[in-house]
Amino acid sequence: MKAKKLMGFVAVSLLAMVFCFGNVLAAEKGPIHFVMLTDLTGPAHAQVAPNGWAAEDYIKWLNNNGGINGHPLTVEIVDTKYQLPLARTAYARNKGRKQTTISFDCFSGAIEAMKGQFATDKIPVAMNTGHGPALYPASWVFATLPPYDDTLCTYAKWIKANWKEKRKPRLALLLGDYASGRSPELAKWYCEKIGVEIVSIEYVPVLPTDTSDLLVRMRDKKPDFVFDTLMPDQVKVVLKDRFKLGIKIPQLNFVFNSDLIKATVPLEAYAGYMGFQCSASWWETDNPGVKLAYKLYQHRGPVPNYMYVWGLSGVMVWAEAVKNALNTVGYEKLDGQAIRDGYLQIKNYTSMGLLKEVSYYPDDLRGSKWLKICKFNNDGSISNVTSWMEAPHNLKLKAKAGK
Numbered sequence: 001m002k003a004k005k006l007m008g009f010v011a012v013s014l015l016a017m018v019f020c021f022g023n024v025l026a027a028e029k030g031p032i033h034f035v036m037l038t039d040l041t042g043p044a045h046a047q048v049a050p051n052g053w054a055a056e057d058y059i060k061w062l063n064n065n066g067g068i069n070g071h072p073l074t075v076e077i078v079d080t081k082y083q084l085p086l087a088r089t090a091y092a093r094n095k096g097r098k099q100t101t102i103s104f105d106c107f108s109g110a111i112e113a114m115k116g117q118f119a120t121d122k123i124p125v126a127m128n129t130g131h132g133p134a135l136y137p138a139s140w141v142f143a144t145l146p147p148y149d150d151t152l153c154t155y156a157k158w159i160k161a162n163w164k165e166k167r168k169p170r171l172a173l174l175l176g177d178y179a180s181g182r183s184p185e186l187a188k189w190y191c192e193k194i195g196v197e198i199v200s201i202e203y204v205p206v207l208p209t210d211t212s213d214l215l216v217r218m219r220d221k222k223p224d225f226v227f228d229t230l231m232p233d234q235v236k237v238v239l240k241d242r243f244k245l246g247i248k249i250p251q252l253n254f255v256f257n258s259d260l261i262k263a264t265v266p267l268e269a270y271a272g273y274m275g276f277q278c279s280a281s282w283w284e285t286d287n288p289g290v291k292l293a294y295k296l297y298q299h300r301g302p303v304p305n306y307m308y309v310w311g312l313s314g315v316m317v318w319a320e321a322v323k324n325a326l327n328t329v330g331y332e333k334l335d336g337q338a339i340r341d342g343y344l345q346i347k348n349y350t351s352m353g354l355l356k357e358v359s360y361y362p363d364d365l366r367g368s369k370w371l372k373i374c375k376f377n378n379d380g381s382i383s384n385v386t387s388w389m390e391a392p393h394n395l396k397l398k399a400k401a402g403k
Helices: 002-027 045-064 084-094 108-121 148-162 179-194 212-220 232-245 258-264 288-297 306-329 336-344 394-401
Strands: 032-038 073-079 100-105 125-127 141-143 170-176 197-204 225-228 251-253 274-277 370-376 382-384
Touching (some): 032 084, 045 100, 045 232, 100 306, 108 125, 108 141, 125 306, 148 225, 148 274, 148 394, 170 212, 197 212, 288 306, 306 336
Parallel strands (some): 032 073, 225 251, 251 274
Antiparallel strands (some): 274 370, 370 382
């Protein structure tokens, strides 16, 4: 009897030791640091700050659900205020940290300016904007949406496919005056190649007060369609000025911040306005990823805006790349090269249905090449105009054509 009691005591003790040892091992798993550089303030904050909020909320949620392979996660959102010196300083401070991964959502000019530095340092950077020159030739910058020059190509293809008249369709470009906002000019050759005539190019200041003069110049060129790269603070001025001037030319936005438009522009000024989406949006509430966005956003407000939802899809891809790297090389060897290789392992990833699919290849780091057009109906509701369309890889095609 005493022997049985002794055996039982030993068994219980061994189980307790195993349990405690397991907890010690779990507790000793080192942290992984996620750092996002974004414009929480400054002239572009309405467009980009929600990406930072999404990164903060998702990484914290992931951490509360076991982290990545049991490793705890930290998240730091750095306000770069649309200033290149702040972006450079924040990058320099973080690039040498161990087990650290970086995402940029500060202005596109900074990403283009620093692209060579990322390659020299062997630091893969997730880019939450569509700036083609930062992605081609492929290097160490990774995106989750087609660049905005590819977006213009997609619009031109759609126009051409639906055009019924014998003459060429006439397209005006209303471009935000910032690096990625101007980048669709790189696709002028493609538009001309497929038979879409660019008849006007106007530049809208980052913080405009009145755009009537440039809208009149654009209108007088008699375009059939307008493509714009306007951020929310630009859109609300342009749409109101269009309405005052009686301009009814079909117009399409490169990134459809539909929630912010509804909140800042009268219905009569935005009815009929179209926009591209590269992910599911706040109004598609049956989507599993959108449902998660609502859950994560609830401490900020009732409805997650489009940039928050799309930002969530991007941070999921970011975390997936880190997970792939961790599975391949382990924690101690988790460095920039390993994370870059982790991105390249991603194939047909959907971010819980937010994206059609993301895949990376050595010569194509756009991640996603899919877009769809949405439209404000006359009652203010939103509907899909198209299903998913594949965006041409403009800069790659341009280089091949020798343009």
